Amino acid sequence: MNNSGGSSRLAIFTLILASLTMGTPVWASEGIQTPFTIWMMNNEARVLSILAADRRLMDTMSMGNGMLLTPRPAWPRPENRFWRLHLRYFATLNEINQVFQMAQRFGTGQLAKTISSVQPGEWATLGFLGLPACRGRGIAMALNDFCKEAYLNVLGLEKGRDSDLGRRLRASVGKLSDSERRLLSQYFGNFLALYPKNVATRTLLSFLKNGLKKNLSKGVAALFSAKPATAPDDSAGLLLELEETAPTIGSETAETAVVNAEAPPDGTATPTESTASQPVEAGGPEADPFNIWDGDKQPSEKGE
Amino acid sequence: MSSAVVHLIGEKGNFSKKGGTPPPLPREVNSRGSSPAVGRFAPSGLPSLFPRIIEVILALFLTIAAMGLPSEAVTTFFFCPKVGSAYSFEVASSLSSEFTAFETNQPASIAATGTVTVRVIGFRQGMYILDIWENENHTRRFLTPDGTVLGAPGEEPTRLPFFWSLPAGDWEVGQVHRIQKSIPVGSGTVLAAWDLTFKDVDAKTGRARLEIAGHVGLPSDRLIQRSIHAKGMLFFNPAEGCFDQGDWTVSYSLSYSNKEIAVMRDLWNVVESRRISFRLKGVSNE
Numbered sequence: 001m002n003n004s005g006g007s008s009r010l011a012i013f014t015l016i017l018a019s020l021t022m023g024t025p026v027w028a029s030e031g032i033q034t035p036f037t038i039w040m041m042n043n044e045a046r047v048l049s050i051l052a053a054d055r056r057l058m059d060t061m062s063m064g065n066g067m068l069l070t071p072r073p074a075w076p077r078p079e080n081r082f083w084r085l086h087l088r089y090f091a092t093l094n095e096i097n098q099v100f101q102m103a104q105r106f107g108t109g110q111l112a113k114t115i116s117s118v119q120p121g122e123w124a125t126l127g128f129l130g131l132p133a134c135r136g137r138g139i140a141m142a143l144n145d146f147c148k149e150a151y152l153n154v155l156g157l158e159k160g161r162d163s164d165l166g167r168r169l170r171a172s173v174g175k176l177s178d179s180e181r182r183l184l185s186q187y188f189g190n191f192l193a194l195y196p197k198n199v200a201t202r203t204l205l206s207f208l209k210n211g212l213k214k215n216l217s218k219g220v221a222a223l224f225s226a227k228p229a230t231a232p233d234d235s236a237g238l239l240l241e242l243e244e245t246a247p248t249i250g251s252e253t254a255e256t257a258v259v260n261a262e263a264p265p266d267g268t269a270t271p272t273e274s275t276a277s278q279p280v281e282a283g284g285p286e287a288d289p290f291n292i293w294d295g296d297k298q299p300s301e302k303g304e
Numbered sequence: 305m306s307s308a309v310v311h312l313i314g315e316k317g318n319f320s321k322k323g324g325t326p327p328p329l330p331r332e333v334n335s336r337g338s339s340p341a342v343g344r345f346a347p348s349g350l351p352s353l354f355p356r357i358i359e360v361i362l363a364l365f366l367t368i369a370a371m372g373l374p375s376e377a378v379t380t381f382f383f384c385p386k387v388g389s390a391y392s393f394e395v396a397s398s399l400s401s402e403f404t405a406f407e408t409n410q411p412a413s414i415a416a417t418g419t420v421t422v423r424v425i426g427f428r429q430g431m432y433i434l435d436i437w438e439n440e441n442h443t444r445r446f447l448t449p450d451g452t453v454l455g456a457p458g459e460e461p462t463r464l465p466f467f468w469s470l471p472a473g474d475w476e477v478g479q480v481h482r483i484q485k486s487i488p489v490g491s492g493t494v495l496a497a498w499d500l501t502f503k504d505v506d507a508k509t510g511r512a513r514l515e516i517a518g519h520v521g522l523p524s525d526r527l528i529q530r531s532i533h534a535k536g537m538l539f540f541n542p543a544e545g546c547f548d549q550g551d552w553t554v555s556y557s558l559s560y561s562n563k564e565i566a567v568m569r570d571l572w573n574v575v576e577s578r579r580i581s582f583r584l585k586g587v588s589n590e
Contacts, residue, residue, distance in 0.1 A: 057487060
């Protein structure tokens, strides 16, 4: 009897682990930030292309006398500061997406409960329990810990980084200065004015606005603790909140979401698949960073 | 009065076919800014007197016409740097640029000064052969008397500057000389133009003051608006046979927006200004 119960638990654990491992990887670049970053990269690519061509034309007009050569210093490119800043935005948004996906996948605490209940070390040492010289229980505990660490490593979870997702999120957003966050929020405002139906970006902003004020860490923190989470997460209520707020996030609230992103946590929140894993919504920009003219004709060909 | 003099035809004959023949003096060019066409392309053999007579009659006619005109009214200009001389120019360029996103902006500027040395190493087949150095930048250009660069072995043809040229004939004060060129950009071309306006001639020095205005026909629409304009002043020194001073500014602006359905939003703006000035420091014989 005991054996069959243990086998079923082991099977369930294996299934959960397989689904977690073989599903969308935690560190995938695709996520709720994708439409916005694609839009931004497309805009950057267009402006880079225009500036490169126009500066050549300016060079052409800069020395009209055939008897002269121009001193050619390394012309300053003030836009480079923005491109560097945008790279930091991309890194920040990517990290926010990682936190989001991690909270979505592990925030319920179900995996922590399963890991704690399966105890693979005890199963591995079951055959040696009768031997007097074998310290089966000690070995079992060590094996349990070893297996747990191995699972977490496979899932890409690091204790120092992920034990408090709220802290990680705040640290990520906190790398940006006030003016940089304001600029990012203005970009979001533009994006949502252009693509108001883009659910992925509205979810991202909703997550920044509401998720940061909640305690996201319970379920994930339980994975790193010796015991499973003692109390069930309040995920249902928080999911409902995200569901309700995400569609209402608009360009006017984008600024609040990003600028106030460092607000301290004041509750609990765990996004779920119903809102968090919305696919990239049609209505956003084309997801092709290399098609910089969106398949349209260039302005030169459009004419006016 | 000297400024009103029309540079008349010289004589030397067939120098272009034989490398050893000395090049004509700077003044030995006709009113179209080229060397004596009749003599240069006449077949070798017995010289024909008929073209010479025509030239003399034409010269007399033009001299009389020039004397009857008011001072500074009509002039002919052409490049005629002295062969064997080295022209030293001081060239300064400065750039200021600003990139703006919403109310966040990033300005930048830089300036550089250099000395350009131009050695006129020969005159062959109607072209001055110029050896040009700016620090370690070096090129060689073949310059026709009207200012057109016909060859530049040290430079990529598509990256050559859009050079000014001078009008072929007489140039009246206030008259605009327009030069147009299709400049390759990407897979297409854009049309660029320089307008040189003859303003006046300094009675003492004989230097002519020209106003210049440039324009590049950049494609623009409601979303992406961009423009390149240039404006400045030049001085042509007939005694030295070249521009001896100039100052102009090339201004650029780009306004970049996004549009989706009926919503249009500004995103980035770029404003850039390049100022170039040059001055002839001296001419030496080498």
